[in-house]
Amino acid sequence: MIRLQNIEKSFHHTKVLQNINLTVNRGAVVTILGPSGSGKSTLLRCINFLERPNKGLIQVGDLVIQAEKVSREQMIQVRRNTAMVFQHYYLFKNKTALENVMEGLLIVKKLDRAEAYQKSVHFLAKVGLANRMDFYPSQLSGGQQQRVGIARALAMEPQVILFDEPTSALDPELVGEVLAVMKSLAREGMTMIVVTHEMNFAREVASHVIFMDDGLIIEDGSPVEVFDQTKMERTKQFLQRVKRFDS
Amino acid sequence: MKPIFDIQFMISIVPEILKVVPVTLNITIVSMFFAIIVGLISALVRIYKIPVACQIASTYLSFMRGTPLLVQIYLAYYGIPKILDYAHTYYGWNIDVNGIPAIVFIYFAFTLNVGAYLSETIRAAIQAIDKGQMEAALSIGMTTWQGLRRIIFPQALAVALPSFGNTVISLIKDTSLAFMISVVEMMGQAKILGARGLQFFEVYIVVALIYWIICIIVERTVIRLEKRVKQFERGRSI
Ligand SMILES: Nc1ncnc2c1ncn2[C@@H]1O[C@H](COP(=O)(O)OP(=O)(O)O)[C@@H](O)[C@H]1O
Numbered sequence: 001m002i003r004l005q006n007i008e009k010s011f012h013h014t015k016v017l018q019n020i021n022l023t024v025n026r027g028a029v030v031t032i033l034g035p036s037g038s039g040k041s042t043l044l045r046c047i048n049f050l051e052r053p054n055k056g057l058i059q060v061g062d063l064v065i066q067a068e069k070v071s072r073e074q075m076i077q078v079r080r081n082t083a084m085v086f087q088h089y090y091l092f093k094n095k096t097a098l099e100n101v102m103e104g105l106l107i108v109k110k111l112d113r114a115e116a117y118q119k120s121v122h123f124l125a126k127v128g129l130a131n132r133m134d135f136y137p138s139q140l141s142g143g144q145q146q147r148v149g150i151a152r153a154l155a156m157e158p159q160v161i162l163f164d165e166p167t168s169a170l171d172p173e174l175v176g177e178v179l180a181v182m183k184s185l186a187r188e189g190m191t192m193i194v195v196t197h198e199m200n201f202a203r204e205v206a207s208h209v210i211f212m213d214d215g216l217i218i219e220d221g222s223p224v225e226v227f228d229q230t231k232m233e234r235t236k237q238f239l240q241r242v243k244r245f246d247s
Numbered sequence: 248m249k250p251i252f253d254i255q256f257m258i259s260i261v262p263e264i265l266k267v268v269p270v271t272l273n274i275t276i277v278s279m280f281f282a283i284i285v286g287l288i289s290a291l292v293r294i295y296k297i298p299v300a301c302q303i304a305s306t307y308l309s310f311m312r313g314t315p316l317l318v319q320i321y322l323a324y325y326g327i328p329k330i331l332d333y334a335h336t337y338y339g340w341n342i343d344v345n346g347i348p349a350i351v352f353i354y355f356a357f358t359l360n361v362g363a364y365l366s367e368t369i370r371a372a373i374q375a376i377d378k379g380q381m382e383a384a385l386s387i388g389m390t391t392w393q394g395l396r397r398i399i400f401p402q403a404l405a406v407a408l409p410s411f412g413n414t415v416i417s418l419i420k421d422t423s424l425a426f427m428i429s430v431v432e433m434m435g436q437a438k439i440l441g442a443r444g445l446q447f448f449e450v451y452i453v454v455a456l457i458y459w460i461i462c463i464i465v466e467r468t469v470i471r472l473e474k475r476v477k478q479f480e481r482g483r484s485i
């Protein structure tokens with residue numbers, strides 16, 4: 001279970017997140033929607049301490065951390081129990097697909113090579129890239145790179161995977177293959193928090209939808225509640241705009 | 248007619264010059280080794296803006312780049328013994344200043360000088376690697392140091408290697424200044440040999456050729472290394 005309580009984050013005295021409260025149960029898929037600059041990425045990055053919240057409480061499984069007093073060890077503990085998939089993939093460019101997935105297993109989990117190899121092959125197969133294991137990122141398409149990114153995250157066997165606009169950088173014809181992988185993870189019960197503009201994905205897959213505006217969660221509920229019984233005017237406007245853009 | 252230079256004599260001194268080539272290489276290798284450490288530390292300190300250390304590093308770089316190498320060599324040669332003498336007198340450090348071979352001052356001066364130039368190269372190379380890869384490393388639980396060592400440095404090395412090669416070549420040539428504090432490397436040997444028969448021109452031709460050959464070898468080696476460390480950049484070959 002992931003729990004955020006009263007998270008606040010400022011950059012140079014500008015409040016970017018305020019009063020963020022969120023609970024994500026095991027196996028839940030939460031999608032975060034909202035206009036650009038509303039703080040979606042910052043919220044995700046606060047969960048694994050890529051950004052340090054100024055205030056609040058973060059719980060990942062049994063780890064309960066007061067953000068003001070977080071230690072280096074605690075941050076590493078949280079990161080070992082979470083994984084992230086980035087908009088621009090951020091694969092290790094000096095490593096092959098296989099090595100990208102093995103890296104965390106060898107260095108963080110300290111598995112021996114044989115075991116790390118086996119696991120990595122397994123997860124690469126899962127994202128449909130068993131035949132691209134020995135390719136460097138520069139030799140893979142965007143969709144393939146992102147699937148390696150997902151395999152790298154999966155291999156850590158995290159309690160949650162944080163996705164930050166995983167398909168936004170992809171050519172339209174490559175979006176499907178990544179979403180398909182994400183859907184199958186959701187079906188298998190992986191806990192996921194997904195920042196996305198893919199409304200269909202949110203509608204079909206999410207157990208919970210959150211709408212953010214200006215650093216606040218202004219609306220949240222089931223997909224039906226947020227999409228079909230929208231309460232807030234800001235959310236309605238945003239959904240209208242996205243719909244126009246989609247068609 | 249007498250030939251413009253005495254080939255016989257030139258051939259005869261080649262072994263004598265080659266005898267001190269190890270001194271030149273030794274200065275180059277030892278100084279380069281420590282310069283990489285100094286350069287790396289001062290680059291990281293500036294990248295991560297570590298207070299105090301960052302200002303010290305900036306001042307150090309500015310000084311090293313704003314003063315002639317020869318002056319730095321003299322400062323090391325005359326300054327370090329003075330400081331050690333002082334420490335000996337007032338703090339009771341037990342150091343025999345006269346027992347320190349001159350080459351140690353050369354190592355010291357070259358390390359700091361080359362370290363300053365490398366620092367800039369290293370900093371630029373590290374910053375050329377996109378920050379996202381470090382975040383990806385952190386996100387799976389690696390430490391900053393693990394991310395640097397396993398992900399960032401190998402890629403930064405590929406960026407910095409051509410510049411590293413140029414630095415090594417400059418360093419090899421600059422080792423000729425070591426003779427100014429009576430370390431007998433190639434240049435020193437040349438002066439001694441030249442003075443013997445007053446055939447300076449011949450001696451310096453031989454020395455120039457040997458420097459040239461060494462530098463060509465280094466250049467070739469760097470190009471070959473570059474291909475190796477850049478193998479991950481090879482384009483699509485599907
Ligand atoms: N490292 C940073 N330094 C300063 N401001 C930042 C930084 N990261 C994000 N911001 C600001 O915080 C706000 C929220 O950004 P972000 O979380 O990236 O929004 P979103 O992901 O919803 O587009 C924006 O106004 C952005 O400019």
Ligand SMILES: [Mg+2]
Binds near residue numbers: 041042
């Ligand atoms: Mg964002």
